[in-house]
Amino acid sequence: MKTLSICALLFLAAVPARAQVDLAGDWRAVQHEDTFRRGGVLVGEYVGIPLTPGGRLRAESWTASQLTVPEHQCIPHPVTYAEHSYAMGQMRVWNVVDPETAKIVAIRKRGTWMEPERTIWLDGRPHPPAEAPHTWQGFSTGRWDGHVLTVTTTHIKSGHLQMNGVALSDDVTLTEYFTRRGNYLTNVTILHDPVYLTEPFIRSSTWELDPSLNFVRYPCGPNEIVVEIPRPPNFVPHVLPGQNTGLDEFAVRYGIPVEAAGGGAETMYPEYLQRMKTAPVPAAPKPAAAAAAAR
Amino acid sequence: MARHLLLGMYLVLTIGAARTFAHHSFAATYLEDQSVTIEGELVQFMYRNPHSFVHVMVKQKDGTSIRYAVEWGGVGQLGYQGVTKDTLKAGDFVIISGSPARNPDDHRVRMITLKRPKDGFNWGQREGEVVD
Numbered sequence: 001m002k003t004l005s006i007c008a009l010l011f012l013a014a015v016p017a018r019a020q021v022d023l024a025g026d027w028r029a030v031q032h033e034d035t036f037r038r039g040g041v042l043v044g045e046y047v048g049i050p051l052t053p054g055g056r057l058r059a060e061s062w063t064a065s066q067l068t069v070p071e072h073q074c075i076p077h078p079v080t081y082a083e084h085s086y087a088m089g090q091m092r093v094w095n096v097v098d099p100e101t102a103k104i105v106a107i108r109k110r111g112t113w114m115e116p117e118r119t120i121w122l123d124g125r126p127h128p129p130a131e132a133p134h135t136w137q138g139f140s141t142g143r144w145d146g147h148v149l150t151v152t153t154t155h156i157k158s159g160h161l162q163m164n165g166v167a168l169s170d171d172v173t174l175t176e177y178f179t180r181r182g183n184y185l186t187n188v189t190i191l192h193d194p195v196y197l198t199e200p201f202i203r204s205s206t207w208e209l210d211p212s213l214n215f216v217r218y219p220c221g222p223n224e225i226v227v228e229i230p231r232p233p234n235f236v237p238h239v240l241p242g243q244n245t246g247l248d249e250f251a252v253r254y255g256i257p258v259e260a261a262g263g264g265a266e267t268m269y270p271e272y273l274q275r276m277k278t279a280p281v282p283a284a285p286k287p288a289a290a291a292a293a294a295r
Numbered sequence: 296m297a298r299h300l301l302l303g304m305y306l307v308l309t310i311g312a313a314r315t316f317a318h319h320s321f322a323a324t325y326l327e328d329q330s331v332t333i334e335g336e337l338v339q340f341m342y343r344n345p346h347s348f349v350h351v352m353v354k355q356k357d358g359t360s361i362r363y364a365v366e367w368g369g370v371g372q373l374g375y376q377g378v379t380k381d382t383l384k385a386g387d388f389v390i391i392s393g394s395p396a397r398n399p400d401d402h403r404v405r406m407i408t409l410k411r412p413k414d415g416f417n418w419g420q421r422e423g424e425v426v427d
Contacts, residue, residue, distance in 0.1 A: 040322045043397075064324035065398050068364075073345070113345065163320035216371050224343045229364045229401050230350075237398070246397060 021147050021180045023107060026215055027091040027207035030184075034084060034203060041164045044247035046263030049166060055196030056262055060244050062165025065237030068228040074220035076114035078159030079137045080174055083187055084205045087111040090215055091207055098123075107142065107149075112218045120151050127154050134158075134170050149178040161191070161201070169195035183209040199265045248282045257281055321426075325394040325405045333363055333404065337387040342380035344369045346426070349406070351389060365391050365404045368426050376424060387411055392419075 046059060066072055077087040088111045096106035096119070105123040110116070118137035127139055138156035142149050153174040161168050172193040179186050184206055191201040231237075251261040257279035260267050321327060339350040347367040352360045367373065383389070390410045396403035406426055408419030418424055 041320050042322045063398060064320065064396075065401055067324075068401070068403075164323040218344055218369065218371055220344045224345070226341045226343060226348065228341075228348050228366075229403060230362055 020144060021149070022095075023093045023149065023178060023180060023185065024095050025093060025209050026211060026213040027093065027185055028210040028213055029089045029091070030206045030208055031089075033205060041162050042246070042250045042253075043164050043244065044258075044261055045164060045250040046162075046166055047250075047261055048268055049161070049263040050197050050199040050201060050265035050268060051166065051263045052196050052198055055167065056264070057241060058167050058196070059165035060247060061239050061241055062167075063237050063239050063244075064164075065229070069231075069237065070225045070227070073225050073228065074114065074222075075159075076116045076136050076220075078156055078168070079116070079118060079140075079153055080156060080168055080172060080189075080191060081160055081162070082111060082116050082137075083176070083189055084203050085113075087113045087116050088205070088207075089113070090213060092215055112216055114220050115218060120149075127152075138174065147179065149176075151176040151178065161196075167196060168193045171195055185209070199268075252282050252284050255281055321394070321405060323397070325396055325403075327394050327405075329395055330392055330407065331395045331404060332390065332392045333365075334388070334390040335360070335363075337383055337389050338362065338385055340380070340383040340385070342370060342373070342378075344371075347373060349383065349389070349391070349409070351391065361402050363402045363404060365393060365406050365409075366426060367406045367409075372427070376418070376421075378418065382416070383411070388413065 043062070043064075044060070046056065051059070076082070077085050082088055090112045091109060093107060093109045095104045096108055097103070098105045105121070107120045107122065109118055109120070116137055118140060120140040120142040122142050122144075125141065127141060132139075132155055134155045134157045136157050136159065138153040140151050140153040142151040144150075151174075153176070156168070156170065156172055156174065158170040158172075159168060160166065168191065172191055172195075175190045175192075177188040179188075185208075186204060186206045188202065188204040191197060193201075248258050248261070251258045254261075257276060259279055260272070260276055266272060333351060333353045335351045335353040337349060338352050339348075341348045341350075346369050349365040349367055351363045351365060353363050354360050368376075368378075373379075388411070390412065391404065391406060391408065393404035393407045396405075406419065408417065410417045
């Protein structure tokens with residue numbers, strides 16, 4: 001009897017090691033977090049991001065005109081950004097079952113804009129070697145820690161962290177924690193990028209289960225690539241270092257120092273509030289100057 | 296006047312809503328607090344994802360013409376609103392208002408309203424008719 005009880009306890013204890021929570025279904029983004037970052041950021045708006053000087057230089061050299069060249073028109077959001085973006089405004093999740101064992105060996109998920117689709121392997125396979133090809137959605141493996149699905153993603157192409165030039169390198173590692181509470185699913189993401197971030201960058205997003213969701217298609221492929229803006233052949237839109245005239249607009253709009261708007265780990269902690277009191281705040285441009293800038 | 300005020304409030308609200316989940320940063324691309332109006336002959340309508348584009352030849356004061364690229368909604372959004380690939384045709388005379396691009400060399404505009412006087416077709420004044 002004692003042996004039977006021990007066996008029963010061992011069996012019950014082993015159950016949580018499996019996928020305890022079903023994440024499958026159609027989910028609609030709640031959009032109540034980081035709303036200011038969801039696509040509408042200004043050039044020079046890097047607050048709260050632990051950028052390296054190199055990361056800031058790259059961001060300051062960016063121009064939105066780059067998005068219009070044929071080579072860039074259909075670039076999807078990389079997984080590092082997609083999870084918190086329009087791409088996952090609607091999200092479909094389904095399980096991949098091994099027909100031989102009936103075990104869930106992977107979770108697949110798909111978004112709408114540019115239709116990013118990724119696989120989260122749960123079968124214990126290793127990540128590929130470092131020199132393996134990188135993709136926009138990377139290579140993901142997951143494990144269940146209690147009711148939390150912890151996912152590690154590597155092999156992600158160098159892409160954007162924000163749609164204003166803030167970039168991540170292809171050395172970035174994404175760690176995600178998916179937690180379902182009833183009909184709500186939250187993903188907390190932590191980015192480690194040894195090239196462009198000096199500290200981990202943490203964000204979260206939440207979705208609500210919506211079985212009646214009209215899941216839309218939003219493809220972008222070779223047939224979609226056109227000449228959006230007529231330009232000379234081979235022209236690459238760019239801004240040379242030191243020539244970006246719009247970098248202080250965010251600081252002016254909110255009355256904060258330019259260095260605070262420029263991010264960096266030192267600006268992310270309460271101690272920085274003291275420095276903000278003495279750091280110079282840019283003055284709003286006079287109407288005539290603003291009009292000239294808008295030509 | 297009241298009608299214009301309501302329209303203005305509507306546009307501000309809808310543009311603000313777009314900021315919350317736009318797929319690329321309109322704030323980084325366009326001067327959202329400014330508006331320009333252009334008019335001319337439509338020379339190309341690209342009905343596609345991620346966004347449609349309308350190209351319009353706009354006559355300048357010196358007699359020359361500049362080709363403007365006007366960014367519009369994607370296929371899904373416009374299709375839901377009844378706009379198809381055949382709604383606009385080359386040769387149509389159109390009047391377009393929108394936010395000018397930050398890069399003036401692009402001659403680019405984010406569409407807010409479009410009117411085609413010959414048949415009264417218009418876009419941008421009904422609920423949901425905003426580029427996001």
